[in-house]
Amino acid sequence: MNEPGNFNQRVYHIVAAIPEGRVTTYGEVARLAGSPRAARQVGGVLRRLPEGSRLPWHRVVNRHGGISLQGEDFQRQRQALLSEGILFGPDSAIDLSRFGWKG
DNA sequence: ACCGTGACCCTCG
DNA sequence: ACGAGGGCCACGG
Numbered sequence: 267m268n269e270p271g272n273f274n275q276r277v278y279h280i281v282a283a284i285p286e287g288r289v290t291t292y293g294e295v296a297r298l299a300g301s302p303r304a305a306r307q308v309g310g311v312l313r314r315l316p317e318g319s320r321l322p323w324h325r326v327v328n329r330h331g332g333i334s335l336q337g338e339d340f341q342r343q344r345q346a347l348l349s350e351g352i353l354f355g356p357d358s359a360i361d362l363s364r365f366g367w368k369g
Numbered sequence: 370a371c372c373g374t375g376a377c378c379c380t381c382g
Numbered sequence: 383a384c385g386a387g388g389g390c391c392a393c394g395g
Binding site: 271273274301303304305306307310311314 | 389390391392393394
């Protein structure tokens with residue numbers, strides 16, 4: 267079991283399954299992938315997505331419901347989420363109890 | 370096979 | 383309640 271590159275594949279699969287208009291966290295993806303302590307790695311996978319990937323990477327946020335990207339990438343993710351009807355609170359964070367995958 | 374890296378998260382003061 | 387500090391661990395070079 268657990269062949270090389272499996273983590274990547276699992277992450278792809280899980281992220282691809284996040285419904286439009288919903289978000290989940292790096293930690294949750296890591297848990298679903300079977301490596302609860304590899305939240306950081308999830309970010310690593312998404313960072314190196316092949317250009318032109320159709321994976322909805324923007325639906326993954328940090329545990330506070332905030333965007334972990336910086337500068338231009340921050341704006342791109344924010345825009346993508348807004349265009350799906352996801353709202354940001356006064357603290358610039360998404361209410362996970364409302365827009366989280368499980369809801 | 371080792372080593373740096375980091376789109377995170379938990380634990381303590 | 384909150385911030386700094388450090389552990390974590392799969393990946394690529």
